[in-house]
Amino acid sequence: VSRPTRIGVPVNGRAYDVVVGSRILEHLDEHVTLPADAARAVVVTQEPVIAAGHVEPVEDALRRAGLDVHRREVPDGEGAKDVDVLADLWASCAELPLARTDLVVAVGGGVVGDLAGFAAATFNRGVAVLQVPTTLLAQVDAAIGGKTGINLAQGKNLVGAFHQPVGVVCDVDVLATLPGRVRTEGLGEVVKYGLSHDPTILHLLEERTGGGAARVDDPLLLEELVRRSVAVKAAVVAADEREGGQRAFLNLGHTYGHAIEALTGYDLVLHGEAVSMGLVLALRLGVRLGATPATVADRGERLLERVGLPIRPPTLDRAAVWATMRRDKKAGRDGVRFVLLEDEGRCVLRVPPEVDVDAVIDELERS
Numbered sequence: 015v016s017r018p019t020r021i022g023v024p025v026n027g028r029a030y031d032v033v034v035g036s037r038i039l040e041h042l043d044e045h046v047t048l049p050a051d052a053a054r055a056v057v058v059t060q061e062p063v064i065a066a067g068h069v070e071p072v073e074d075a076l077r078r079a080g081l082d083v084h085r086r087e088v089p090d091g092e093g094a095k096d097v098d099v100l101a102d103l104w105a106s107c108a109e110l111p112l113a114r115t116d117l118v119v120a121v122g123g124g125v126v127g128d129l130a131g132f133a134a135a136t137f138n139r140g141v142a143v144l145q146v147p148t149t150l151l152a153q154v155d156a157a158i159g160g161k162t163g164i165n166l167a168q169g170k171n172l173v174g175a176f177h178q179p180v181g182v183v184c185d186v187d188v189l190a191t192l193p194g195r196v197r198t199e200g201l202g203e204v205v206k207y208g209l210s211h212d213p214t215i216l217h218l219l220e221e222r223t224g225g226g227a228a229r230v231d232d233p234l235l236l237e238e239l240v241r242r243s244v245a246v247k248a249a250v251v252a253a254d255e256r257e258g259g260q261r262a263f264l265n266l267g268h269t270y271g272h273a274i275e276a277l278t279g280y281d282l283v284l285h286g287e288a289v290s291m292g293l294v295l296a297l298r299l300g301v302r303l304g305a306t307p308a309t310v311a312d313r314g315e316r317l318l319e320r321v322g323l324p325i326r327p328p329t330l331d332r333a334a335v336w337a338t339m340r341r342d343k344k345a346g347r348d349g350v351r352f353v354l355l356e357d358e359g360r361c362v363l364r365v366p367p368e369v370d371v372d373a374v375i376d377e378l379e380r381s
């Protein structure tokens with residue numbers, strides 16, 4: 015067991031740490047500074063996370079730290095990011111009651127993190143939240159940066175708030191119990207960080223996957239990948255807390271990826287899988303526009319395939335794809351903006367001609 019790494023996220027004049035390591039959940043109380051005045055904690059989680067054995071160690075550690083601990087289980091799946099589920103959480107916090115100085119602890123994937131984070135942002139005008147992400151996607155992305163929220167029938171993440179956690183605890187051992195497809199999905203974001211900011215990630219993945227397809231399940235490798243990915247997200251978030259500028263570069267692969275997710279109903283294609291398809295579009299589009307060297311694009315595409323991610327998009331109604339991309343937060347009055355790569359670790363924002371985007375999507379859909 016190696017010593018955990020602490021990565022600081024200095025935002026709002028108040029820093030918090032992301033702790034990355036192995037076997038750290040059971041000693042959680044030693045790794046994070048809990049709010050001094052907290053007397054009670056509400057642990058928000060889901061059945062698969064409980065069944066995998068990740069919730070009890072967290073609760074035991076919180077009790078050791080002197081907190082009165084209550085568990086609230088929310089439904090599994092994206093459907094939990096719902097106003098009725100949120101209202102139930104608010105009501106149960108009110109009944110306890112959870113005081114302004116108490117703590118919400120999110121133990122689960124991005125769904126639990128977004129929902130519990132938003133409950134914490136809003137209950138009692140805001141209580142502290144500790145994020146304990148248990149999926150690869152949540153560890154490298156969702157749990158860091160303070161974005162929280164729920165979905166409406168009209169769209170995903172339409173209601174939410176920025177609410178930075180008091181700490182984030184990423185124990186890579188919990189990833190061992192993830193369903194295979196969910197774990198592989200998280201690698202979509204990891205490869206994205208490698209392409210957009212930290213090419214060492216690409217190198218590490220290539221080294222371990224050798225010549226052919228391989229599962230990425232070595233805990234030491236996972237720890238290094240999570241650490242590096244968290245470092246990228248933390249640095250970008252700190253520099254630019256509310257989107258725009260640098261933070262937009264984290265959306266490499268997401269413009270088209272979001273459209274694929276939205277048009278397939280958020281269940282057929284997982285987020286990280288959609289990002290993988292979006293990365294391939296961004297890479298090939300970059301080559302077509304003369305922005306991206308072909309060697310960089312080939313390397314990225316090969317790696318996505320090797321770690322087991324899908325790279326061919328489903329055939330979708332093109333007008334609907336454009337309509338969704340135009341609603342993307344990066345779309346400006348001048349058209350749909352894409353993050354492209356000038357090189358490994360170097361991004362640029364471009365508004366490409368729509369005919370070029372269509373040509374690449376045609377090519378991908380037909381392949």
Ligand SMILES: NC(=O)c1ccc[n+]([C@@H]2O[C@H](COP(=O)([O-])OP(=O)(O)OC[C@H]3O[C@@H](n4cnc5c(N)ncnc54)[C@H](O)[C@@H]3O)[C@@H](O)[C@H]2O)c1
Nearest residue numbers: 060062066123124125126148149151152156161188191192
């Ligand atoms: N806030 C942000 O910045 C941000 C960024 C990216 C994604 N998100 C959100 O994250 C959500 C997706 O998150 P996700 O991919 O983690 O999915 P998820 O939260 O639905 O988790 C996937 C499944 O794995 C289970 N699970 C979680 N940890 C487990 C473990 N260790 N062992 C066994 N099973 C486990 C969950 O119960 C669930 O069934 C989306 O709602 C998305 O909008 C938010």
